[in-house]
Amino acid sequence: xxxxxxxxxxxxxxxxxxxxxxxxxxxxxxxxxxxxxxxxxxxxxxxxxxxxxxxxxxxxxxxxxxxxxxxxxxxxxxxxxxxxxxxxxxxxxxxxxxxxxxxxxxxxxxxxxxxxxxxxxxxxxxxxxxxxxxxxxx
Ligand code: HEC
Numbered sequence: 001x002x003x004x005x006x007x008x009x010x011x012x013x014x015x016x017x018x019x020x021x022x023x024x025x026x027x028x029x030x031x032x033x034x035x036x037x038x039x040x041x042x043x044x045x046x047x048x049x050x051x052x053x054x055x056x057x058x059x060x061x062x063x064x065x066x067x068x069x070x071x072x073x074x075x076x077x078x079x080x081x082x083x084x085x086x087x088x089x090x091x092x093x094x095x096x097x098x099x100x101x102x103x104x105x106x107x108x109x110x111x112x113x114x115x116x117x118x119x120x121x122x123x124x125x126x127x128x129x130x131x132x133x134x135x136x137x138x
């Protein structure tokens with residue numbers, strides 16, 4: 001009789017334990033479900049792209065336009081027109097790759113107003129090239 005009571009109480013506590021554990025699991029999954037969903041604001045630029053953007057605004061936007069659409073204030077009178085960075089790669093002379101853009105910036109493009117910007121130095125040229133690629137892709 002005693003043994004039976006022990007068994008019952010043992011299984012009761014196992015049952016209780018199972019309930020508690022099960023309950024814990026439920027809370028856990030509720031927590032996951034309630035995880036805050038981040039609002040989908042426009043992704044911020046990386047610090048590197050922010051630097052490139054500043055260099056671009058100071059040296060390039062007057063011809064290429066703030067977003068690189070080739071519509072800067074000085075663009076109207078230029079022939080050829082400044083490249084629209086959204087133009088497909090086949091319309092670029094040196095290409096919208098980092099190597100192609102650095103070639104353009106180091107040598108300029110003869111026969112127009114796209115002069116060399118070598119004086120900015122390798123570090124700034126690399127940053128602005130990355131920003132041009134960003135404008136090409138976004
Ligand atoms: C005085 C106006 C002017 C300024 C300032 C200028 N560009 Fe240009 N850019 C042009 C013109 C015009 C072209 C088109 C040249 C052509 O098609 O022969 C061009 C073309 C380009 C191209 C396309 C090259 C290709 O492969 O076809 C890139 C990239 C470029 N510019 C980057 C820059 C960057 C970066 C700056 C600033 C550091 C800058 N440009 C400043 C006028 C300008």
